[in-house]
Amino acid sequence: MTAADTTAAGKPVADLPPAPALWCSGLRKRYGRQQAVADVSLEVQRGDVVGLLGPNGAGKTTVIKMLLGLVRPDAGDAMLLGRPASDPSTRVRVGYLPELFRYQPWLSAAEVLALHVRLSGVDVSERDRREKLALVGLAERAGDRVGGFSKGMQQRLGLAVALVAGPELVILDEPTSALDPVGRVDVRDIVLALKANGVAVLLNSHLIGEVERVCDRVVILDRGRVAASGTLAELLGARELRMHLTDVSPDAEARLAATGAVEREGEWFTVALPVHDDGTAVPDLVRDLVALGARVHAVEPARISLEERLLGILRAGEVERGNQ
């Protein structure tokens, strides 16, 4: 084999897009009689921010712990940054803030960061470490023992720990549970800054508004399974249209149904608009309805919030289980 051949053979590999920051398939975990995770597959592309949503006990934290090797999955595969998650060295460039954030109370904040840098085996200068503490608002407390920190400060320290070793993937499990509103905004800014720097983030949060603001994609877990996943636009079905109509003929009703799912409350009709709309759906619908003899009194755009969508999905799941 000549050098040219080697280059030619190597080129397609080099041209391949990088492996996803996080990928898992068919993860399962049972604790005694409780099936914590039944079948979870998900993917986080490089530089993407993916939100993990779901009710308490849906298996979100267990999924995260299986990805990080803290819990042994009963079945399934997982890869972090293109390498098998079962190999600890895969986690060199992975940052993690646990839901249960506790750090050695007998160490100072700076010492906790130094410990994590040493354990990750990455060179991080003293200045960079101090910058991370400043980023989470703990610059003044670097030398203080963690034992004297409030919960909020410990969570901020946890965020600095997750970010200190130059991660390419950051997994944040309820990162704002102990933070005040200002702290929440800080975390949001940090996540957006990570995204801008091409760092992938998996964000598990109860705060739907938070997820809606920063995430590109959302995965909804319910009872250990993926109940829904997709981009925000896909999940929210883009928009809805509320219309006050009278003299609606069967043809006009058919025209409404052709646009999307219709819900009717007296003279008010709510129509789901197509996800990929080039801006013609609403004017075309109004024109056709008028042509079909309907009288249009009001047309209001409505947006489904992620919260409504999440509740809708979870309730639909309950109804389905009830029917079974």
Next chain:
Amino acid sequence: MTAARTVLTIAALTLREAFRRRVVIALVALTVVLLVLSGWGFSRLAAEQGTDTLTSGQARLTASIMLNLVMFGFSLIAALGTAFLAGPTLSGETESGIALAVLARPIRRPAFLLGKWLGLVAFGSGFIILAGLAQCIVVRLAVDYWPPQPSVALAHLAAQTIVLLTLAVLLSTAVSPMASGVVAVGLFGATWIAGVVGAIGRSLDNEAVARVGSISRMILPTDGLWRGAMHAFQDASAVVEFGGGSEGEAFPFLSAAPLTTTYLLWAAVWVLMIWALAASSFVRKDL
């Protein structure tokens, strides 16, 4: 290379924890109290009874028994200290969540466990060797007695501490921090009593009772190693002076014979086995 770095980092962290959590200060305070009290006791013994009322053999016997008695106190402190340190540092960390962030780093769990264990070994055996040596010096100054094999004796005491803390480490991978400390110290005490019972059985030529001591010494080698330590601390003539083989053997603070190489090898194998069990239990643990 990375595994070695993990082991050393965690070992240093464990030692730092022992210092920062004031375990060292507490131990030093206890040790000083015990040293001062024993120093006073030994000097009173020498002053009141005087060398003229005791033969030199009796004086050496008294010094041997007293030294073994005080050393038992130190080995108890070391046992309690390391067993109750092993619990919080391992199962306490997994319970509180401190271990979550640490074990999500690119480190292997056996390396983490080895680091913890080495830190505890350094702490426990460091304490017992320094305290034991200080006690030997106090006895030398008070009654001019120097044990025949101080380094062998201190090495046995350190080995005894290592055996017990390895057991505490195994327990702390499976049960709560408090339970692991209580069970380790409880087993330590039970083995010591079984050893005394076995020795009484031997002095009475009762095979069945004697076997209690032999079996307990195989199951948990703390008492066996303690008897080896006593033998190296006490004067060579002490057992004979006490009244011959069988009586000396039954007395809990004298030891009739040194340990065999086979027994020492068994103690080493025991530590390896228990450590391997602890590692396999810890690797499988869901955090």
